[in-house]
Amino acid sequence: MAPSVRIVALGGLGEIGMNCLAVECDGRIAVVDCGVMFPNEAIGVDVIVPDLSWLVARKEQVGAIYVTHGHEDHIGALPQLLAAVKAPVHVPRFARALLEGRLREAGVQADLREVRPGEVRGAGDGAPLSAEFVAVTHSIPDACALALRTPQGLLFHTGDFKIDEAPVGGRGFDLARVEALGREGVRLLLSDSTNSERPGSSLSESEVGAALDHAFERSRGRIFVACFASNIHRIQQVADAARGLGRRLALLGRSMEQNVRLASELGYLKLAGWQLCSLEEARELPPRELCVLTTGTQGEPRSALARLSRGEHPSLEVQPGDLVVLSSRYIPGNEIAIGEVMNALARLGAEVAYEEVRPLHVSGHAQEGEQRRLMQLTRPERFVPIHGEFRHLARHAQHASAEGVQHRHLLVDGEVLELSDGGARVLDERAPVGRVYADRDALGAAVEEAVIGDRRQLAEAGLCAVVVCVDRASRAVVRGPEILARGVAGLSSGGTALRGEVLRALEELPPAVRQDRAALEEALRLAVRRWFRREGGRKPEVLPIVLEL
Template sequence: MSEKLKIIPLGGLGEIGKNMTVFALGHDAFIIDTGIMFPANDMLGVDYIIPDFQYLRDRTDLKIHGVIFTHGHEDHTGAITHVIEAFPGTPIWATPLTAGLVEVKLRNAHLLGDTKINKFNAGDMIDLGPFMVESYHVCHSIPDCVGFGINTPYGLIVYSGDYKFDNTPIDGKKPDYAKLAEFSQRGVLMLMADSTNADQPGWTPSESIVTEAFDDAFKVARGRIIVATFASHISRIQQVANMARQYGRKLAIAGYSMTENVKMTRQMGLLDIPDEMLVDIGRIDDWPPEKIVIMATGSQGEPAAVLGRLATGRHRHLDVEVGDTIIVSAHTIPGNEEMVNRTINRLFQRGANVIYDPIAPVHVSGHARQEEMRLLINLVRPHYFLPIHGELRHLKEHAKLAIQSGISADNVFVVENGVVIEADEKGVRLGNRVPGGYVFVDGHGVGDVGPVVIRDREILARDGFLVVVADIDQQSGELLYTPEIITRGFIYLREADELLQQVKEVFTHVVEENHDESLNKLRSLAEESIRHFLYNETKRRPMTFCVINEH
């Protein structure tokens, strides 16, 4: 009996971000993309989220022939260090720009020696064990993007990656319509296509309209111009460099990740910025404000990134000056709206003129809208359809488009992370479910912060904590000294003398009434009594702890 083909989405289905998909046939497998996701506002202290690839850890019989990348954005590459750390020796395949971005990550994590990075160009074939993968060029908001045609024993599967049909791209490289038509002629078993903009009608505008918007902004700017975007948005950096050259301005790069990416892409010849145009961020005061452009990170309102530090006056080299023009050239990732809006408001407060979408078209989406999605479906004409890369609402809308385009409703699958799709001689169907949840990364900790810790952080953020420290006599169980109270985030100490005195009285009463109880029982009774008292008095529930020492 032939082995079933299994497609296991570990990220990107039912959410925006952390895209990662495993293709497995018997004991052989490969991975498409290893992305991260930004935490939601209620995920306190979490730096980012990576896919749960415990399924791969458990499948010790599985040979992973490689990780192949569609493009270099963080939601497709950001978790590569974690994957290589878990599976050292796994080779990587990527287009030149993506390979360079991935190399920077691996070098910073001291993991370059644990893998081999193989470069390929759009149109090349990639041999991954029993899989022969054909790459083809797609347009997105970063150069060197590809989709894949995956040849399997049961038919051809087309994986779109992030795409849009941009016929006037900045780099002049148009979508590979011919390859898509060729796939169709050969027969496509299943199409797996990006769903990010499935709820938006029409066509996504071309990247070229951003150049016009930048031109309008540069014409009227009288002071410095600061452009914030993703550190990996190389085509946007090139557009800004072109504008700086046109208007006789110097260009400075702010932010470690963007600086590293610019250095790498210039060495590769993928970014055209003359040496004489670049200036060190620490020396921008050597030129008048009207002669400076600064590229910066922080377009998602991240507090630690350059724009977030500028908004709060915490950047060591830069400060917002009255007359600065700040352009936020990035789409706000769902969940980041509050942080982005707060950052923009603070920049206005500090005297800057902030330009952002939809005020001006300084950014366009890199993802297809409904008419482009219909075009892809009609070009490829798949027998089965699996919408990927989107929240559940996006996947549902994309599924409707597929059915409207003539694909049988029985052959359209809307699934979330962890649901296995199986293919064999009889066709494609849904299989079992494997873990496909969140793995939180907090500092150097990976996966050691779970829902319980997040819930505790929410309570601490909302109500604070209160600790009672006391010493009791080991023999009699009586208090030796007046209890000490430590509290943070709960009540303003200078105005809480009466309340805290009452807490001491509640604690003392519990000790006096229960001095025959064990230390653990006494601690539990005291904490419960204090919690009950505090809620009755304040209608708040701070985390309450009693530290009782016997002497």
């Protein structure tokens, strides 16, 4: 009887980002990816990482960490994990270069082991788990799927993928190997669900080049292109289009500068010797001789593109007649922020071009046709959709049903699927999961959930502070109450009534209670909340302050 295998979903099942999965067998654990997600609300934190306590509590059992590719939603939380879990990390070449920088910034030492497609890596001495890395196409170099060999058969984890028949540079999708694994027998397929709601197949990355050429040829001013800094193939096409017109290339944004440098050093990016220029040189170039690559595709307020749109960038400014190309897809939740940036750029007199107007971007994720093609190649016995919000997972499961996959398991974060000789079942036990709000530059400096809750409350209803001065001996009110409000609606016309409510609440307190400063402050808080609730149902955050004189 073979030992059972448990699939533990720690992130990325029920949301976009924060991907992390654990495979457990016979007391040994292999981890697949460990990423972050970015907040789509203004709550004062840089990133959100998964709750890694389940892995930390079993750190002695973790024999390997497998990385499928170098996007932040797959490697961004590894510094937090590796600070506590000392396991070797098997990682493709470009992802390793990106991860080394992240770990160096965090001051974390790690055992990084570079791996190439076709290589097999075990999960520690004597572990019944191993992974073969299989080349796939995505929007970053060296992306891989994983063929995980276990006592319960072969598990195929796609990572993020698309089936690009004409990729820009690098290896193509190793469909022959995937088909061979399908003939061998795939017990369980775990497949990227991000674009499951999109019918058909995604366009090839190479098709963006022609659209960029067309847009660039018509421009008579400077050209600004915003794209993901990790999309090296897109950066190459922008550089090629600019070079064809004699335009030099300037870089805006820390991640853009770092990734272009890394990709050039590793040979993924090929630029003409004359093409890169400094920002000082860029300011002096004629408009028709400059192309600028910038970060800020999602409207991030502090990004280079957003600062350009506000006229606040210290090095360059957008002028009438310039062309701004958004070569990216909207991440759900960012539409308003992106729209504001686009409107601001248009007000500056720039022409703004984006995906809906012409094919200036293609997704790096498989659509329905590619997802179903992968099922046809692997012919899995069972299927688990991964990487997506629940509606994406559910739609992907429908595709699997249409392809004749009888056993489909819809998991969400925290759930555990057990494979055994008798079949498969979702266990009653759940792994602790959740979101940890963190500052990227301060490893381990988590922001508590209560703080996030307070910030949301302040953003929704504002803050009302009430200050009262009382005599230390008699406890009589000698000054106030003073009402100080920020972001509170409905107070301007009701300040006098609120002060009366506060005074009555204090007068009704028994003498013994009035001696307790904490009791006085609680009475103030309740009186203010009661008045706002009665006057309009508003619930601002209340800060009571009692000063003793």
